[in-house]
Amino acid sequence: MKKVPIARILASLFFIGLLATPAILRWRSSSQAASAKSTLDRRSALARHGFYLEDVTHAAGIDFVHQAPTLDTKLAPIMPEVASMGASVSIVDFDRDGWPDIYVTNSAEGSKNRLYRNMHDGTFKDVAGEVGIADVNQPGTGVSMGAVWGDYDNDGYEDLFLIKWGRPELFHNDHGKGFTRVSEQAGLPNWINANTAVWFDYDGDGLLDLFVGGYYPEDVDLWHLKSTRMMPDSFEYAKNGGRKYLFHNLGGGKFEEVSAKLGIDSRRWALASSAADLHGTGHPDLFVANDYGVSELFRNDGKRFHEVGEQAGVGFAPKSGMSVSFGDIFNQGKYAVYVSNISEDGALIQGNNLWVPKEGTEGNATQYENLARDMGVELGGWSFGSQFGDLNNDGTLDLYVTNGYVSLDRKRSYWYDFTKIAGGNSAIIGDAKDWPAMDGRSLSGYQQKHVWLNDGAGKFVDVAQSIGVTDTYDGRAIAFADLWNTGALDVVEANQRGPLLVYKNTVSSENQWIEFELEGTKSNRSAIGAQVTVSWNNKTQIQQVSGGGGFSAQNDRRLHFGLGRSAHIRSATVHWPSGKIQTLVDLAPGKLYKVEEPK
Amino acid sequence: MSQPTVAQPAPSSNASQKKRWLSLDNRFIPPLFITIILLVGHFSFGILESAQRTLLAIATSILAELILGRIFFRQWPHLASAYITGISVGILVRSPAFWPYALCSLLAITSKYVLRVKGRHIWNPSNFGICAMLFLAADSVATLSIQWGNNLWAMLVIWLLGSAIIWRLRRFHICAVYVLSFCALSLVRSWITGDPWLSEVSPITGPEYQLFIFFMITDPKTTVKSKLGQCVVAFCIAAAEMFFRLDQSIYAPLYALFCVGPIALLIEMWRNSRRPAANSTTLLNAGVTPSKLA
Numbered sequence: 100m101k102k103v104p105i106a107r108i109l110a111s112l113f114f115i116g117l118l119a120t121p122a123i124l125r126w127r128s129s130s131q132a133a134s135a136k137s138t139l140d141r142r143s144a145l146a147r148h149g150f151y152l153e154d155v156t157h158a159a160g161i162d163f164v165h166q167a168p169t170l171d172t173k174l175a176p177i178m179p180e181v182a183s184m185g186a187s188v189s190i191v192d193f194d195r196d197g198w199p200d201i202y203v204t205n206s207a208e209g210s211k212n213r214l215y216r217n218m219h220d221g222t223f224k225d226v227a228g229e230v231g232i233a234d235v236n237q238p239g240t241g242v243s244m245g246a247v248w249g250d251y252d253n254d255g256y257e258d259l260f261l262i263k264w265g266r267p268e269l270f271h272n273d274h275g276k277g278f279t280r281v282s283e284q285a286g287l288p289n290w291i292n293a294n295t296a297v298w299f300d301y302d303g304d305g306l307l308d309l310f311v312g313g314y315y316p317e318d319v320d321l322w323h324l325k326s327t328r329m330m331p332d333s334f335e336y337a338k339n340g341g342r343k344y345l346f347h348n349l350g351g352g353k354f355e356e357v358s359a360k361l362g363i364d365s366r367r368w369a370l371a372s373s374a375a376d377l378h379g380t381g382h383p384d385l386f387v388a389n390d391y392g393v394s395e396l397f398r399n400d401g402k403r404f405h406e407v408g409e410q411a412g413v414g415f416a417p418k419s420g421m422s423v424s425f426g427d428i429f430n431q432g433k434y435a436v437y438v439s440n441i442s443e444d445g446a447l448i449q450g451n452n453l454w455v456p457k458e459g460t461e462g463n464a465t466q467y468e469n470l471a472r473d474m475g476v477e478l479g480g481w482s483f484g485s486q487f488g489d490l491n492n493d494g495t496l497d498l499y500v501t502n503g504y505v506s507l508d509r510k511r512s513y514w515y516d517f518t519k520i521a522g523g524n525s526a527i528i529g530d531a532k533d534w535p536a537m538d539g540r541s542l543s544g545y546q547q548k549h550v551w552l553n554d555g556a557g558k559f560v561d562v563a564q565s566i567g568v569t570d571t572y573d574g575r576a577i578a579f580a581d582l583w584n585t586g587a588l589d590v591v592e593a594n595q596r597g598p599l600l601v602y603k604n605t606v607s608s609e610n611q612w613i614e615f616e617l618e619g620t621k622s623n624r625s626a627i628g629a630q631v632t633v634s635w636n637n638k639t640q641i642q643q644v645s646g647g648g649g650f651s652a653q654n655d656r657r658l659h660f661g662l663g664r665s666a667h668i669r670s671a672t673v674h675w676p677s678g679k680i681q682t683l684v685d686l687a688p689g690k691l692y693k694v695e696e697p698k
Numbered sequence: 699m700s701q702p703t704v705a706q707p708a709p710s711s712n713a714s715q716k717k718r719w720l721s722l723d724n725r726f727i728p729p730l731f732i733t734i735i736l737l738v739g740h741f742s743f744g745i746l747e748s749a750q751r752t753l754l755a756i757a758t759s760i761l762a763e764l765i766l767g768r769i770f771f772r773q774w775p776h777l778a779s780a781y782i783t784g785i786s787v788g789i790l791v792r793s794p795a796f797w798p799y800a801l802c803s804l805l806a807i808t809s810k811y812v813l814r815v816k817g818r819h820i821w822n823p824s825n826f827g828i829c830a831m832l833f834l835a836a837d838s839v840a841t842l843s844i845q846w847g848n849n850l851w852a853m854l855v856i857w858l859l860g861s862a863i864i865w866r867l868r869r870f871h872i873c874a875v876y877v878l879s880f881c882a883l884s885l886v887r888s889w890i891t892g893d894p895w896l897s898e899v900s901p902i903t904g905p906e907y908q909l910f911i912f913f914m915i916t917d918p919k920t921t922v923k924s925k926l927g928q929c930v931v932a933f934c935i936a937a938a939e940m941f942f943r944l945d946q947s948i949y950a951p952l953y954a955l956f957c958v959g960p961i962a963l964l965i966e967m968w969r970n971s972r973r974p975a976a977n978s979t980t981l982l983n984a985g986v987t988p989s990k991l992a
Contacts, residue, residue: 117804
């Protein structure tokens with residue numbers, strides 16, 4: 100008889116312990132994180148993390164502030180949410196002077212894009228108007244959402260594809276002196292509502308092809324809506340988005356649209372895409388992160404594409420894909436894929452995905468597992484752009500993630516109304532007029548960015564605050580480049596309705612580096628898709644030249660490898676898109692090597 | 699979401715035995731139904747990001763029930779309730795981590811044994827567990843009604859199948875009153891907030907509400923006994939939910955049940971205590987024999 104009261108007392112104590120568990124866990128994790136969340140102290144940041152970032156935007160002569168579009172008045176109640184993209188950044192050495200330049204897009208009707216020429220003295224000068232790629236958001240033609248650069252005609256100068264909600268544009272680079280609009284000659288469609296595009300040579304013919312992923316359907320003119328039924332028909336299973344385009348480069352400045360013929364047939368809401376040889380077959384595969392649904396992985400067998408997302412493990416659980424980045428995070432010669440999603444305390448915990456190839460799987464049977472939580476890169480707020488790069492030159496790739504959706508009234512949140520409609524049936528969620536008005540409220544606004552340092556032992560640690568990344572703008576695109584040829588990766592961040600930020604990187608001199616600038620001969624001249632594998636000390640790391648990645652972004656084509664201390668470089672092997680393999684020896688750290696594909 | 703956790707009192711006649719058989723069958727229907735929802739949802743839409751997490755929730759729930767049931771009642775409990783609790787936690791809780799699934803199940807099951815008044819647990823276990831997690835671990839846990847798409851046909855099938863099963867269990871009136879109240883009150887909310895009515899009625903078209911309506915508010919163990927009382931309580935839950943919604947609470951239905959359910963039970967107990975003759979009946983209806991309360 101006495102057992103029950105004792106049991107009840109014990110059970111009650113156990114119950115109280117259970118109730119206290121979340122608080123204890125939170126206290127433990129916050130005390131662990133406290134050390135990393137201090138303010139910037141340069142000396143201490145250099146000593147502890149090997150680098151720090153300094154906002155030099157103003158000193159660099161950059162004063163760009165992104166402007167959002169104003170769409171059809173029928174969307175006015177939810178305008179901040181619908182018009183929430185368009186800030187992008189891409190790095191290009193458009194004039195081949197050996198110094199990376201910066202191109203940023205603007206999105207208000209009539210606003211101007213900017214091309215910041217690197218003046219070699221720490222400053223930049225906007226020359227977009229001068230060279231003819233500024234005034235590209237004229238009313239009636241749509242507005243810019245992003246830009247990717249690739250030398251489609253192999254003349255040695257990077258050409259510009261402008262991603263728009265509107266008329267897509269291709270600009271030919273006239274030897275760095277100016278740009279000529281060649282959209283009609285190229286055979287581009289009149290209107291695409293796209294947020295992503297990537298240059299890649301899918302068939303290895305030496306000519307860059309172009310993938311463009313539609314977001315809103317292409318028959319929707321967001322400034323003149325025929326119907327408000329243009330929203331996604333589901334928060335996680337939407338298939339009523341824009342179509343996909345694969346433009347095969349025929350040469351002579353002409354392209355042929357071949358997506359359906361080659362197996363790319365999807366109407367998911369693509370937000371980000373990137374290409375890499377994920378299966379080790381020598382053919383670049385295409386990874387597409389979709390909003391309102393699963394990611395898609397299009398395996399390239401050299402002749403056509405096969406959607407293998409579900410089979411590979413990356414395309415089963417639907418989330419809100421915003422960004423795609425590749426990185427050899429374990430220095431094992433294989434790419435992990437980072438896809439950013441949404442996490443908001445108390446509302447929606449999707450978690451970002453870090454897809455890592457499973458042990459024992461390779462080639463066409465490669466499968467992925469999500470290690471984001473295990474490695475500490477899962478919760479990034481309403482995440483957008485992400486990039487891998489060795490920020491402290493310690494020999495392992497770090498991860499930079501920007502975030503924040505709509506920052507308006509700090510005290511009032513739209514999350515309740517957002518979840519109310521997001522859970523509804525397609526008949527409701529698909530119609531913009533059913534969405535409650537935002538009324539100046541924020542939706543995951545004012546978020547702190549994440550700079551996750553790879554410790555080389557399977558964990559990433561967020562050091563953003565302590566290395567100087569303290570902004571809370573609505574981040575969209577991130578691009579890395581060694582802007583001042585110092586051997587360190589600098590960061591450029593494009594913010595929606597916010598300033599373009601340039602973070603100059605100062606790295607501990609003890610850590611060494613090496614960089615490669617590739618130029619194809621038989622392969623496309625931009626060398627997009629070329630992979631460099633550097634072996635040093637007992638490490639090996641692979642990187643590739645990318646034709647676009649992250650969210651609405653493109654890193655510099657030059658590849659940057661951190662090497663850590665006392666680096667002895669054994670070799671570097673270049674796998675060219677043409678299939679040629681070139682081995683480089685006698686390499687020294689601290690240098691940029693210009694490598695031309697053997698003829 | 700719970701089922702009777704201890705053995706029913708032994709019936710005395712053949713007819714009662716037959717009835718007992720039927721009632722036992724009924725006890726297996728909700729677990730079967732929720733399992734079908736889970737399997738169909740997962741294999742058609744992939745509603746579970748991780749089957750391991752759901753299995754963890756189920757296993758934790760069952761293990762806790764076995765241990766606590768054995769300690770408190772000195773016999774092995776029926777596991778249908780724990781199974782439903784575990785599977786509900788597995789579906790409704792969304793977290794990238796594993797621990798919230800185990801903790802939520804433990805909280806749900808333990809609450810049945812700790813938070814008791816006159817031998818009855820007064821909170822629906824999974825409702826308690828999930829609400830506790832949302833209160834205490836909002837940085838790690840969410841529930842959102844977007845798990846298995848917004849396909850109209852899938853929704854209709856679940857509504858029809860659920861209604862048929864609930865009808866058989868003689869609890870359809872609870873669902874009907876709640877749904878009608880929700881829809882009517884959504885008009886009131888729309889009038890107050892100025893938001894489109896469809897946005898106010900939108901949540902009930904999502905899958906979270908299907909689970910909420912068929913498994914939580916109809917839970918025989920944590921609802922009042924009279925039919926009229928059940929209807930009144932269902933309306934009160936919808937009314938409380940309206941106030942939570944006007945306060946922009948994302949988890950309004952869960953919080954409404956969390957508040958209204960125990961109050962309704964306490965009122966019923968208080969009223970029954972004023973009618974001594976009814977006491978034994980109440981306890982039997984609750985599936986608890988007097989000896990087990992000792």
